Amino acid sequence: MANPTPIRWGILGAANFALGAMAPAIHAARGAELVAVASSAAAKVAPFQAFSPATRYVESYEALLADPGIDAVYIPLPNHLHVEWAGKALRAGKHVLCEKPIAMKAAEIDDLIALRDETGKLISEAFMIVHHPQWARVRALLQDGAIGELRHVSAEFTYMNDDMGDIRNRPETGGGGLRDVGVYTFGSVRHATGAEPIRLAHTKAETVNGVDTYSYNVFDFDGFSLSSLVSTRMGRRQSLRFHGADGEIALPSPFNPGLFAQSEVHLIRPDKTVLSERFNGMDQYVLQVEAFGAAIRGQAEWPWPLEKAKGTQAMIDDAIASLDAAVSGT
Template identity: 60%
Template sequence: MSIVKWGILGASNFALDKMGPAIHAAKGAELVALGTSSAAKAAPFQAFAPGMRVHENYEDLLSDPDIDAIYIPLPNHLHVEWSIKALEAGKAVLCEKPVGMNTAEIDRLIAARDASGLLCAEAYMIVHHPQWQRAQALLKEGAIGELRHVNAAFSFFNDDMGNIRNQAQAGGGGLRDIGVYVMGAARFATGQEPLRLDYARAEMDQGIDLFADMGFAFEGFSYQAFTSIRMAPRQEVHFHGEQAVMSLTCPFNAGIFDQAEIHISRPDQSVTIERFPRVNQYVLQVEAFGRSLKEGAPYDWTLEDARGTQAMMDQVFAAV
């Protein structure tokens, strides 16, 4: 595969800690440019990618002829605007989640993608991790019998009002930050879309959800999940079947929160454990994007997939 040359639009902490190093480490990828007006923010990127150019404004980054793909880690409310600008500049786009603030925004982005003929996707890294690909396969082969219920939890504590997760105008709140995981993961693993929203409640403060609890009905199984940005860290997903329970102990921040594992627990008290150590899902995401861009390989999380999760989120917001 030929090299995909990447530019990063904005020097966010997440780009510095996770995606910048992932692009640098990925096979078939090269981090060639960063858009930021801050030399201080650019310096730590240049420490691991010394040949990287720095553009002082985003427009110059998008007009750089040496860039094939743009990674966008901007605040949530800017995702669609700058993704469309990047597509119009002839660049493929990998944009952080949530890619849009609502389904109407994602529809605009889908239209821009189709008009450009370029690859544009949400950076939903978990679908590239072998833990989730294995969970999907186990459900398809009936490893737990007929699926009857899914429940998921994702929480962490953040009361820093200077953080964009706590700023309504930047698209903050728990649902947009981590709700995409508890909702999208169930859809990815089961291949199903919800039939209806059964209930939703949320604790709101200054325009953002600090806690949200929701239930949906799917064909053949029920679903319950909660998210919080004011609770102790927790993440897990359980698929409860007629014959066994499949649990993912570290479903979202694999290798960071804990080691990624799949446990299948059966009525005879036997437990099968599969472990996935030393896997960097951000690197896998970059490599998958490169294969799709350069070789036309299918990409595991399309904008339409992201829209399905956003449709669930829109229903929850409308109900609380």
């Protein structure tokens, strides 16, 4: 079978994460080609050109969106700009992969859904974990009843970032741990179980400079609960455990497999024997880009539509509202 015509990608902004993760993934992915990066200065694009020499510097976001030689755009801009530029990209006829969270509020996603349906273009939050095979394995184990009735899920994602100049520590750019990594502790559980929360039962939180730096939330689902801890003022930790009536499923590196720790899924039986499966050599960012191209070509169904992103954002909205109340004492 002949190789498909590559999806030609442009990137809005020379963000560090784009340089370190997504641009190399686009460059490495089958059926994808990085053709342009828009930035305020050509010098910011030079590091992209070091590994992708054919990548062009474009002087503005508007010019990149107007380029007929670009099929899809990746948006790594600060959180508060996501909806605005995702909408502009759709109106310009581009497919859109936007960093998480794709919106500041769940209700904002409705406008993007309407634009998606109007334009017929693929748009998604860049929730890369759903493309990693360890999560396909977790979903299968849960669906097969490998741990019996699910009763509780515990999820943690913490790291240290006390740089007050960082956009993740600024309220005006949509900073805070919940928006940065709460999407993982919340969204991964929804993805794995296919279930939606019934209510937010408990919150304990701390803020610095108007953004959450510690947020512990308990959500009730039908039949099980979720305890989620996210923090930007603690040592690096990632952990996720599904606790069932007949055992547990544990992931030592649920969100950055192969980077934070080895990608493994452990099935822990009642007699404490452990069945471990390892997933080596998988780059979830490359897998995401390849899956995006396959969805554009109609070769595969896209696993994380905007409706799913909206469900996670609703949980983040609830947690932030509860956080505000907890911090103010109301």
